[in-house]
Amino acid sequence: MTEETTVRTNENLVAQTLNEQPILLPESPFWQILRDFGRDELVALGINTAGVFALSMVSDNSVFISLVGPVLEKIGFFTASSKKAFDVYRTTPPVERKKKNEYVTDALRTGFPNFLKDLVAADPLYMGLLLLELKQFPETPAWMLSVIAFMISVGGVSAAEVSLKEALYKMQTHRLMRRGFSLEKQLESRFIVKEINSEHILAELADYFQLGEIHTGTYHDIYFQPSLKYYNGRQPQLRLRKRFENGEAVGPEEIQLIYNRASELKRRKPEQYNYFPVARDKFQRVLDDESRQYLQEMTLSSEKQEVTVTRAYAHIPKKMLISTDQVENGQNPYTVIEVKSFRTEKDAVSQMIMAMRHIMSHYHVIQTTHSKQSLMNIRQW
CATH class of the missing domain: 2.40.320.10 (Hypothetical Protein Pfu-838710-001)
Known part of the structure; x- marks a missing residue:
């Protein structure tokens, strides 16, 4: 759910009486991003950890182990959006249903932003951290190091997005003043x-x-x-x-x-x-x-x-x-x-x-x- 959608939904909830909710506060930007991005990442975490565990049983190649998780986890970024699209399809009367491929497109479109954040930012950070951990702590189980690297990368990406939005707001401020x-x-x-x-x-x-x-x-x-x-x-x-x-x-x-x-x-x-x-x-x-x-x-x-x-x-x-x-x-x-x-x-x-x-x-x-x-x-x- 986007920041705009969250605020507008909250406004609709209080449209009847001020006594019910006179105060509306925006969520912490960091926690809002972490919750949305982290939801998909948690699903991906399970796939990632299983993949790392399975490969570590048959190989001790640090490079391969650090690569397998980010490749397999991509399925997780479309799991929640696919379920939501399926629920909409299932609960819509047959005569009002759109074509099935439109629901698939909606699922892919909804999951793509988090997929892109993971691909561009979280993956490189995760792979670098895991590779470093495997070299520094070779006796520690790879799956455990994978979870640690995963959590750090998700938090890092969320913090980076908050910082990016602050930078974009400063650019918007300068743009308006130039106008x-x-x-x-x-x-x-x-x-x-x-x-x-x-x-x-x-x-x-x-x-x-x-x-x-x-x-x-x-x-x-x-x-x-x-x-x-x-x-x-x-x-x-x-x-x-x-x-x-x-x-x-x-x-x-x-x-x-x-x-x-x-x-x-x-x-x-x-x-x-x-x-x-x-x-x-x-x-x-x-x-x-x-x-x-x-x-x-x-x-x-x-x-x-x-x-x-x-x-x-x-x-x-x-x-x-x-x-x-x-x-x-x-x-x-x-x-x-x-x-x-x-x-x-x-x-x-x-x-x-x-x-x-x-x-x-x-x-x-x-x-x-x-x-x-x-x-x-x-x-x-």
Whole structure:
């Protein structure tokens, strides 16, 4: 299962009620890759070990022994995908079944990425390690050394893929900035307000945290389904934003591409509350003919969703912002409190935790990692 599929499946699971799953965290990229790649590798491990054991009974040639496992194990990379394709074929009504060769093609296509990773990266690492082990520890059973080399190679490939995705994300960052996008990094937390009368909340927060004057405005967002890749749990969000004050447009319309990755802030000591901010890399530029072309390139389909928000906020420029957002949603409008930190230094994060703790202890709220866009589709909380 791909990173994109995992996130989108999780979003569908919480489409009915926020109370069931207000917090959605991406899996550890390493463990996600290790689980997916490791599943096929475990099947291959059995075939690999059996092959090495059988050959070691009739030959003591280190080169042959180190080669036999990687050759035989390739069957294992298509076992799970073949079973899945067969189950789909078996449970599909006869009149709706596709041709058998299409199911075979699906099985091969699904298993091929892990097969390729094994062939290009895991095999050379495994063979090198096993050959070295056989020379260094000739008295140790070959099958035991095979298992050790196998586990190291699988873990190494998984770690390498995480590193590769980080490098690809940095390349994506540079590509966007070369296209004229500016980058703003934020740490954001969001709370659904369950109080009926919430107008007093921002005034109290602004006074408590000495944020200064309260400002108001409205913005209208149009969200698109992005065709962009996910990078180690970073979920892309693509939108156009237009700002208004007193019914008049303020500033130019912008295209914004935001990569969101939610996480839990670890605390040294146990606390009553847990903290789940979202790290956001916001790329933005003025909408013009050139950026319209970029928007078209980054959009998966013509589907879009409009969100209108009336925002009141108070802030310390370039440090922290707290806002209350009134979101129009037909018969189900809702209010969210957002806390944003524009710095990642220890003191800035500590101040954000203080604000999150104060909000959860003083107001009737639900902490959530859902975006305002996805909250539009949740019917109750």
